[in-house]
Amino acid sequence: MAAVFDEFKTIAEFLQTTQKEKILIPEYQRPYAWGFDQIEALFSDLKDFTIDKIKDKTQETYFLGTIVYFVNDNGEKEIIDGQQRLTSIMLLLRAIYEKLSTSEITTPEGLNFINKIEPLLFIKNEMTGQVDKDDILIRSDVVSDSQNHTFHQILKTGKTQSGAKDNYSKNYESFSKLYDEFISQNSDPKAIYYFINNLLNYTTIIPIKAKTQDTALTIFNTLNDRGMPLSDADIFKGKIYKNLDDDKKVKFIQEWKILENETELANEKMQNLFYMYMFYLRAKADDKDTTTPKLRSYLLKKKPEFLRDDDLLENLRQILKILKFSKDLKDIDDEVWSENLQIKQVFSLLVLTNNEWWKYPSIIYYLTHKNSPNFENLYLKFLRKLFVSIFQRYSIEHAINSIKAPVLKLNVEITNNAEPKFDFKEILGDEENILKGKIIAPHVNLRYALVLFVAYEMANQTEILPERWELEHIFPQKWQNTYIEQTLGWTDAKLKELLWNIGNLTPLEKKLNIVASNGYFDKKKTEYAKSKVAITNGIDKNYNEWKPENIIERNGEIVKFVKEKFNQWAQ
Template sequence: MATSIDVNKQSVKQLLESGKKRKFVIPEYQRPYAWSAEQIETLFEDLAEYTELDKESTYFLGTIVSYTNDNGEQEIIDGQQRITSLFLLLRAFYAKLVSMVETPEAKNFKSQIESALWEQDELTAAVDYQKILITSRVMGDEGNDSFANILTTGKAKPEAKDNYSRNYNLFIEMVEKYATVQPGMFYYFIRNLLNKAILLPITADSQDTALTIFSTLNDRGLALSDADIFKAKMYNHLSHNEKHDFIDKWKKLDEDALNVNESMQKLFYYYMFYLRSLENDRKTTTPGLRRYYANNNFERLYQPEVMDDLNKLVNLWIVVNNRMEIENEKWSKNIDIKQVLDGLVSYPNEFWKYPVVIYYLRYHDDYDFEENFLTFLRKLLAVLAARYIITPTINAVKRGILNLDAEIIKSSSPKFDFNYVEENELKEKIKSAHRNTVRMILKMLAYQHQEELLPEKWEIEHILPQKWQSAYFVKYSDQEVKDLVEHIGNKIPFEKKLNIIASNGYFAKKQLSYKQSKVKILQDLSESHTDWGLDEIRERDIRISDELFSLLLSWGVNTVASSIDNKC
């Protein structure tokens, strides 16, 4: 469907006056008004400088992106902070004009500001000071009422802490000072602000179009996310008594998500895959997040379990991302589960997350969840690792993942439908593993030799250094040595601090640092060898490929049915 936009530069007065026909609205999903004192001062000083240096040219204030919503209002998508600040500044000028002796100039500009801030009788032009041309509905912003009160009364409490009051009081102070110091320029300042300062309103035909324009133009901070839209939809669907509780729950969930290095946007994205699995949606094309939830008038967002499920997802990421345990969730203390999850974290893309999320939401309350979850995770890691090592692309597993997602809903021992992995091919690929798979492989190997997680900060150590002396290997070309140095047999996990100390030396010089490591396979290596060269790399290549293939086989690679079934 074709979209349309209307772009037409306007003065501040022209734009604000349009609020008489279509009132300006700052919608619920916008973030609270947040301009700092520095930004307020910059706006005022720029306008003052422009007035004093050039009273006749125009001054560009930026863009305002909006669309006309179902209530016939101008819903602001971009420019919320700017337009709010302009309303406050004009109200401060109006308050000063009211306090002055009425001159023809003062009367003129009072009339012009009235036309930009309030509704007026069409016949008499009488001003209704209670009917302002802008309303903020930002969810949970206690300053909304302050904003409306400032515009109607022209007063803000000196001790008020909300940004509307603080910025308005700052404007009042700057206007008063300017009128005192520059009385000859005072009216020119107001004239220029109203009629010479130019805005570029971009009016879209729909919210989707407006948001797209905003995402394209916005380079000043965080763009509106789909989650902001979902928040507003859910909020507006609630009864009045439920809304306050929802604000508190959303705020806490948002904070909790950030604390586990996720976001509300990501939570809704993961949750979409869970809902798709419930609907047996196996299509490999991933729908746009907002478009998916918008189906059937956002009905999926209004289900009573949504917020609880999103909170459960945060619990999952507490274990995965923060390595912490969750009270009353025994599985989170299981070191085998945590080690497999840590291996999955190093899988080269996010496709592993969707089946894990689905399995957790579906079965985490089951009495045998801990045992079944471990079996499922091991098989998932085995299958994904094997397929990616052979074919390091997303497409190697995409269809299988979407099928698995739907199968999880049907059974706690779901069917895995992935291509067969040929033993010799996999073993050869392991030896010269793609750089994207090295960390994952090293974790899987390390966890077969230790009962705790690897240190959080570790690097891939080249046992034989990447920079070597050619005379050290006289029988081999530099290219042969270079290739072997990058083989998996020459790589091992090593704590970052110790790696810095060990530097780029040969094995004998690094051996003491290796012995201080908490990585068990590195400790074992330091004790079992006195030197390290190309033969040792080749031997370890073979040993690692055999060990890893055996591990993947024991975890269920190349088997369709889950080993959960096999135990029954």
């Protein structure tokens, strides 16, 4: 990994280097969030360390943590990890400097530390040795932090605005009060100077200098166990903001925050929206490569123009719309197609295929053709064909690689045609028998999807299935051996082969399934009759009893129906 892991550096040693390379808290970082608890803990640790050091006269140090950074094109130390601690240390140093420089009592120690701290806060003129208090050594450009200016002004002036409630102001004032308390609680007037000396010369960090931003982020995400690591979405937000004209920045932050909140409420992540967006851009660029590129590398290096795309946030909103709809199946305002029961049903089927690859073409189709005439019918036809294609190929091979290439080709086709060509491998010969077998005994990852498909299509289900439904085994999973062998004439082994067959499975509401439990057919029919699932509700009407022979019979009926319906949907 291209990084330099420095030896321990004291706070003074590290900050002295900022005379040549100022510190930047970049736009993609999260806002300054430390509160009084963290401020008090830091000051208390330093205070206890000082008291112990005065008593024992040891040369031990107080370790503050790591600082991960890289030097950007402007020659600044761009901080990736450690911004909360570093910002707090700068506020503490400024509070100490203010106390020392405005004190009525001048001591040699006080003058010494004023001179020591000045070049850690301000640019120092190499010729005169004087500092410029308007030229501070740290700058915060954090996009979503409206108090950046406040932070800068505190460092420049040593003052806060009356009644200020931001973290910078409150923490700065807290440091000042803690400083005064330390002096009042110690009979030794020089104790505070030991405290300052320990802060500057015995409080240490490990600076980790990376060669690039990518390397610095990799290191950070590896080391970070204190909270959420920076995501690619954070980086994109900062880059987009930086490229905007000043008159557009406020609106961008407002819209980003709204989208971020909506994304969180939908139990999604901004990162995922950008990931879906990458597949959309790849499709438009005729990119069918089955090797998925890294998100940040692709967008910033191959498609940097996306940073200035006026439609970006709108496209992300539309992507979120489809992702959210696929989960809750609720009507979308001003989107007539979203009221279509059949579209809702096929989305619920796609979700149950247990892979992400249906999402990319579904989203790309919507982004590309949502304003087309007859979109509702076109979308339904497309989604049905997509479900059948993925289900069949995934059933036969059960490998993501079997659907990757055709989906990527389909993505490109979608951008050119509202009725795109599907290039999934045709099912011929032995594969037809394999598929038949997979319909009879569906793979565990596709079992729910097939049972739901049968429920929707075979019984003409006129509504979405209840949210909490479970797979019901019509013939129970546990039985008495005497009943199986003597009454039914079957062996355990033979019956177990039928247990998970499609003919023995049906959807049932969870609360009804609990009551039905593991009973035999005669006892469970009452619960089936209460079900709002049409195919389950009809079982007690269509069958007087339920034996292994009924499972085999129903297997045949369902296989025939599914194959016919799949052929219709694939047209």
